[in-house]
Amino acid sequence: MPDLEQATNGATEQHKTGERFFQRFTREQRYMHGVLFTTFLGLAATGLPMRFSESIWARKFATQVGGFGAIIFFHKLFAVVLSIAFLLHLKEIFTRGLLHREKGVFWGNTSMVANWKDVKDIVGHMRWFVGLGKKPVFERYAYWEKFDYWAVFWGMLVIGFSGYAMWFAPFFARFLPGWALNAVLVIHSEEGLLAILFIFSIHFVNTHLRPGSFPMDMVIFTGVESEEEFKVKRSEEYKRLASEGKLEARLGEKPPSWLVNFGRVVGTTAILIGIILLVLTLSAYIRE
Numbered sequence: 001m002p003d004l005e006q007a008t009n010g011a012t013e014q015h016k017t018g019e020r021f022f023q024r025f026t027r028e029q030r031y032m033h034g035v036l037f038t039t040f041l042g043l044a045a046t047g048l049p050m051r052f053s054e055s056i057w058a059r060k061f062a063t064q065v066g067g068f069g070a071i072i073f074f075h076k077l078f079a080v081v082l083s084i085a086f087l088l089h090l091k092e093i094f095t096r097g098l099l100h101r102e103k104g105v106f107w108g109n110t111s112m113v114a115n116w117k118d119v120k121d122i123v124g125h126m127r128w129f130v131g132l133g134k135k136p137v138f139e140r141y142a143y144w145e146k147f148d149y150w151a152v153f154w155g156m157l158v159i160g161f162s163g164y165a166m167w168f169a170p171f172f173a174r175f176l177p178g179w180a181l182n183a184v185l186v187i188h189s190e191e192g193l194l195a196i197l198f199i200f201s202i203h204f205v206n207t208h209l210r211p212g213s214f215p216m217d218m219v220i221f222t223g224v225e226s227e228e229e230f231k232v233k234r235s236e237e238y239k240r241l242a243s244e245g246k247l248e249a250r251l252g253e254k255p256p257s258w259l260v261n262f263g264r265v266v267g268t269t270a271i272l273i274g275i276i277l278l279v280l281t282l283s284a285y286i287r288e
Helices: 002-017 027-051 056-065 068-099 116-129 143-167 178-209 227-233 235-244 257-287
Strands: 021-023 224-226
Touching: 021 227, 027 056, 027 068, 027 178, 027 257, 056 068, 056 257, 068 143, 116 143, 143 178, 178 257, 224 227, 227 235
Parallel strands: none
Antiparallel strands: 021 224
């Protein structure tokens, strides 16, 4: 009964303030995202100096942290933590979808799996960008959010496997030819660089820096969004829940000031680190 209790408390609080908030992410999902972006920033901050080891800034950074040996150690540490988090997420997904047979995990309006509506939304968005149609309205997850989600799976498969193949090269050499071990070095480096460029440019812009969310979308830190945000950003989901009589069950509590401020500090720090790493990456890449 925790959901009902939370909804009741949220309704009471919002009755006093006149503003309603709706839950979008659970505490566990927010913690998982925190682990994800922390480890990703760590992998980027340690991987880029190795990728551009001849750059002045890379050598200075290595000197400050104890050399490239220390950088490699922390790179592996972040990789292990991220791998564990990814496996725990897979366990949650299959437990909910296969064991508990929870509806909406693998298909439907609440699923992260792409469907025909996402295709129509992409076309509609392109038309709206050039003034040939109306802006599409979205369900629980927009098509770019699903793309970001599945990009993690691609990254864990390609970047993760190639990284572990380099780490445990003697083991993988038992069943991989020599040219394959040489290839994983290139794959790991270039795919990692592509992931960094994507996250620090496309993802940051789509999630935080776009109109309607600028300078930051706080929902991943607080777990809730105001009713006005809900109506505008995910109007299809809002209408569906209202028509099904399930809207009140999604009521959450107004986030405390300390949590909002904490999210702003952490989010701003992450964005600034990402922008700095992006600039350093582009400058080093151009000079190669």
